[in-house]
Structures are given as C-alpha cells and as structure tokens.
Amino acid sequence: xxxxxxxxxxxxxxxxxxxxxxxxxxxxxxxxxxxxxxxxxxxxxxxxxxxxxxxxxxxxxxxxxxxxxxxxxxxxxxxxxxxxxxxxxxxxxxxxxxxxxxxxxxxxxxxxxxxxxxxxxxxxxxxxxxxxxxxxxxxxxxxxxxxxxxxxxxxxxxxxxxxxxxxxxxxxxxxxxxxxxxxxxxxxxxxxxxxxxxxxxxxxxxxxxxxxxxxxxxxxxxxxxxxxxxxxxxxxxxxxxxxxxxxxxxxxxxxxxxxxxxxxxxxxxxxxxxxxxxxxxxxxxxxxxxxxxxxxxxxxxxxxxxxxxxxxxxxxxxxxxxxxxxxxxxxxxxxxxxxxxxxxxxxxxxxxxxxxxxxxxxxxxxxxxxxxxxxxxxxxxxxxxxxxxxxxxxxxxxxxxxxxxxxxxxxxxxxxxxxxxxxxxxxxxxxxxxxxxxxxxxxxxxxxxxxxxxxxxxxxxxxxxxxxxxxxxxxxxxx
Numbered sequence: 001x002x003x004x005x006x007x008x009x010x011x012x013x014x015x016x017x018x019x020x021x022x023x024x025x026x027x028x029x030x031x032x033x034x035x036x037x038x039x040x041x042x043x044x045x046x047x048x049x050x051x052x053x054x055x056x057x058x059x060x061x062x063x064x065x066x067x068x069x070x071x072x073x074x075x076x077x078x079x080x081x082x083x084x085x086x087x088x089x090x091x092x093x094x095x096x097x098x099x100x101x102x103x104x105x106x107x108x109x110x111x112x113x114x115x116x117x118x119x120x121x122x123x124x125x126x127x128x129x130x131x132x133x134x135x136x137x138x139x140x141x142x143x144x145x146x147x148x149x150x151x152x153x154x155x156x157x158x159x160x161x162x163x164x165x166x167x168x169x170x171x172x173x174x175x176x177x178x179x180x181x182x183x184x185x186x187x188x189x190x191x192x193x194x195x196x197x198x199x200x201x202x203x204x205x206x207x208x209x210x211x212x213x214x215x216x217x218x219x220x221x222x223x224x225x226x227x228x229x230x231x232x233x234x235x236x237x238x239x240x241x242x243x244x245x246x247x248x249x250x251x252x253x254x255x256x257x258x259x260x261x262x263x264x265x266x267x268x269x270x271x272x273x274x275x276x277x278x279x280x281x282x283x284x285x286x287x288x289x290x291x292x293x294x295x296x297x298x299x300x301x302x303x304x305x306x307x308x309x310x311x312x313x314x315x316x317x318x319x320x321x322x323x324x325x326x327x328x329x330x331x332x333x334x335x336x337x338x339x340x341x342x343x344x345x346x347x348x349x350x351x352x353x354x355x356x357x358x359x360x361x362x363x364x365x366x367x368x369x370x371x372x373x374x375x376x377x378x379x380x381x382x383x384x385x386x387x388x389x390x391x392x393x394x395x396x397x398x399x400x401x402x403x404x405x406x407x408x409x410x411x412x413x414x415x416x417x418x419x420x421x422x423x424x425x426x427x428x429x430x431x432x433x434x435x436x437x438x439x440x441x442x443x444x445x446x447x448x449x450x451x452x453x454x455x456x457x458x459x460x461x462x463x464x465x466x467x468x469x470x471x472x473x474x475x476x477x478x479x
Contacts, residue, residue, distance in 0.1 A: 070133045073144060074126035077151045081118045084155070084162045087110060092169040096477070097170045097177035102207035106237035107165045114158045114234075121151040161231050168212050168240075176213050179248045182364050182447075182476035183257050187241060189447035190261045194269065197418035199411020205268045208237035209261060218324075219243050222261035223267045239264040250465075251472045252455035255309055255320025258448065262308035263301060270409040275402060276300040282401035288390050295387060296398060302341045307342035307354050307403055311419040314426055315363050316452035318351050319459070322367070326374065333381020345378050346391065355401045359422055429453045436471045437462035447476055 088107040092098050129145040171180060187209035195202060205224065222240040227233040241260045247253050266272060276297045277351045283293045296303075310317045325332065325344035332344040342350065348371050356364035378388060387394075429449050432442040433456035442453065454472045457463055463471075 074129035078122045097172045099182040178477040180211045183449045199413040207238040212239045219256040255317040258309035262305040278401045299342045314452045316455035433457040
C-alpha cells in the first residue's frame with residue numbers, strides 16, 4: 001500500500017512559481033521578538049518631549065517652551081517694526097522716473113512720526129517679556145500679550161501706510177515708468193505756469209505732484225495736506241494724481257492730468273474759499289434763486305478744475321472732457337442732488353462758454369453744435385427746472401467770475417491773466433503736433449501743451465495713434 005502512494009507523490013508536480021511565498025514560510029520569517037518596554041518619564045511643565053528616531057531605548061529630550069516663547073514675543077514685534085524702515089534713495093531705480101529726494105523725504109518724515117510710537121511700544125513688549133520670563137505668572141503673561149496685541153495693531157497701521165507708498169514708488173520700476181514720469185512733468189509745467197503767472201511772489205509748494213496708475217474708469221487726485229483714509233486719516237504730504245490705464249495708452253485724453261492738477265492749484269494758491277464765494281456773490285447779483293446758487297457753489301471745485309484745465313491746455317481739453325462726459329442720455333441728463341460734479345449736460349456748456357471767451361469762437365460753435373445734436377432736449381432727463389431756466393444767465397456769469405475777475409490770492413490778477421492761452425499758444429500746439437507726428441523734436445514747447453498737440457495730431461490724421469503715443473512719451477521722458 002505504501003509503494004503506490006509513494007509513487008503517486010513522486011508524480012505530483014511541484015507547485016508553479018507565482019512569486020507568492022507560502023503563508024507559513026512568510027509568517028515564520030517575520031516573527032520578531034517583542035521590543036523591551038522602556039519607561040518614559042513625565043517632563044516638567046513648560047517643556048516639550050522630543051523623541052529621537054535613532055534609538056527607542058533612549059529617554060526623550062525635554063526642550064523648554066515657556067521661556068523661549070516669552071522671549072520671542074518681544075523679538076517678533078521688534079523685528080516687524082524694524083522692517084518698516086525708511087525708504088532709501090535708489091531702491092526704486094536711479095533714472096528720472098524714480099521718486100525724487102523730496103518725495104522720499106516727505107514720506108519718510110510721515111513714517112518717522114509713526115515709527116517713533118511703534119518703537120516705544122516694541123520696547124514695552126520686550127520689557128514685559130523679560131519680566132514674565134523672570135517671574136512667570138498668569139497676570140504678567142496676560143499683560144505681555146495685551147501689550148503685544150496693541151503693538152501689532154500699531155504695526156499694521158504703519159504697515160498699511162508703508163505698503164501704500166511702496167506700491168506707489170514701485171510703479172516707477174515697471175513698464176509704465178516713462179508714462180508716469182511724463183505725467184509728472186506735465187503737472188510740474190502747470191505749477192510753473194501758475195506760480196510764474198501770479199501777480200506776487202508766493203511760497204513755493206514742495207514736493208510737486210506725483211502720478212500713479214490704477215485700474216478703473218475715472219482719474220482722481222489727493223490734495224496736499226488733506227487727511228487720507230489710505231493713510232489712516234493722516235495728512236497727505238504731496239499731491240497725488242491717479243490715472244486709469246486707458247488714459248495713459250491714449251495720451252490725447254490726458255486733459256485729466258490738467259483737471260486733477262487744477263484741483264491742487266486751487267488749494268495751493270489759496271483759492272479754496274475764494275472760488276465758492278465768487279460764484280455765490282455773482283449769481284446772487286444776477287438774481288438767481290438761493291437753491292440754484294447753492295447748487296452752483298456745491299459744484300465749485302469741479303467747475304474751477306474744468307476751467308483751469310482749459311486755460312492750461314487749450315481747446316483740445318474740451319474734446320478730452322467730452323470723451324469723459326459723453327455717455328448715454330440717461331447719465332448725461334440725470335441730476336444728482338449731492339454730486340460734486342455739474343450734471344454732464346451743464347458741464348459741457350460751461351467749458352464751451354470759456355472757450356468762446358478765450359477767443360476760439362469757431363471751435364466753441366462746433367463743439368456746441370455737436371453737443372446739441374447728441375442731446376437736443378435737456379428736459380428729457382431729471383434736470384431741475386430752476387437750473388434749466390437760469391442756466392443761460394448763470395453759466396456765463398460763473399465763467400466770468402472765476403476766469404476774468406481778479407482774485408487777491410492771484411496778486412490781483414484773473415485766472416485768465418495768470419494762465420493766458422490764445423492764438424499764439426494754439427499755433428505752438430499745432431506746430432508741435434506736426435513734429436510729434438513726424439518723430440522730430442517738438443522744441444521748447446511747455447509740457448502741458450503737448451496733450452493738445454497729441455490731440456491735434458490725432459484729429460488731423462497726421463500719424464497713426466501708436467506713433468503719436470510713442471513719440472509723445474519719448475519726448476516727455478527725455479526732458
């Protein structure tokens with residue numbers, strides 16, 4: 001019986017090699033002796049246990065937590081405060097587009113006032129941290145963290161202002177540097193014309209306006225010496241001119257620079273109160289109702305900026321203005337009882353009236369016919385009846401009061417005398433337009449006139465828009 005069985009076993013084929021080992025063999029090979037149990041000591045309070053992976057038999061090392069953490073609270077605040085350092089010359093470039101020494105000094109002076117308090121608070125946090133480390137206790141540690149939170153709040157306040165100027169100055173290292181420098185030079189040209197034109201010497205404001213780019217539809221300005229929300233309601237040290245990108249790529253629309261600079265001129269020349277008083281007095285003399293007078297007074301800053309820009313830049317500024325206010329009828333004819341701007345329909349006619357008074361009657365007539373053709377019936381909107389009924393009397397009176405009557409603040413000169421623009425200046429613009437289009441040196445023409453020159457070149461088809469834009473910025477950036 002045994003032999004057949006043995007023969008059968010001999011004939012039984014060996015199992016195929018499938019790469020899977022028999023279970024019993026694997027289990028036998030993977031058996032290990034249990035690791036010895038190592039007792040772990042409980043660390044003292046204020047330490048952390050760090051287990052080494054090299055040998056489980058070693059006792060864990062206890063690392064202190066409380067003392068280093070307390071010291072770090074003062075260190076963190078101090079280093080954060082030190083990082084908000086004054087800006088250095090050259091860190092935003094060394095070319096003409098870089099912020100001037102005056103701009104850096106003004107910003108550093110503002111930051112210096114705030115950093116003094118920040119450093120005082122940082123020192124207080126360090127002292128409380130040393131005290132809590134020497135004599136730990138709940139009350140001392142809570143006092144430390146309360147002071148730390150207050151210091152961090154102040155750090156964030158300073159950091160917001162530091163970051164605002166860091167971004168502002170940083171644009172001067174971008175591809176927009178030459179365009180922003182060009183706008184700076186236009187603004188400086190406006191200031192130079194105004195301060196040379198007044199009838200008496202006035203203190204020279206410094207630093208000059210500084211331009212920056214921001215996405216959006218409308219330009220804006222932040223005047224010197226007014227509290228800014230972006231600065232935590234602290235006073236703005238120099239005028240800022242904010243320009244949308246779409247204006248920079250179309251330089252013939254940069255009448256906006258002249259308008260925004262004119263807001264700053266009203267303040268720096270001391271006309272803030274004189275302009276609204278002149279409007280009110282003149283309209284009351286003309287017999288306008290008090291409600292109408294109050295509306296015109298509310299518009300005083302925007303009216304002054306429009307009229308001053310036109311005197312600074314010439315007839316092309318009217319075209320630039322119509323680029324902005326020419327919109328859907330519902331917008332142009334809708335009255336806002338609180339808005340600072342005149343309703344667009346009124347606003348165009350105010351500038352057209354000044355253009356006529358400047359001696360450009362033919363161009364004023366063309367702009368007037370264009371505006372009337374687009375918006376033939378101002379009664380189709382929500383314009384108040386009293387404003388419409390008195391407008392034919394009011395708007396020439398306002399233009400006369402602001403531009404052709406003397407102001408003590410201007411050395412007993414009128415705004416039109418301070419900023420004269422007539423046929424001679426217009427001829428200079430047209431010649432400069434031909435040179436811009438040809439890519440030749442436009443000569444000694446003031447920077448503020450080049451906006452009108454670019455508009456003239458575009459309107460007359462002297463060159464392609466891209467060529468005009470390139471030559472416009474090339475000329476201004478090289479000055």
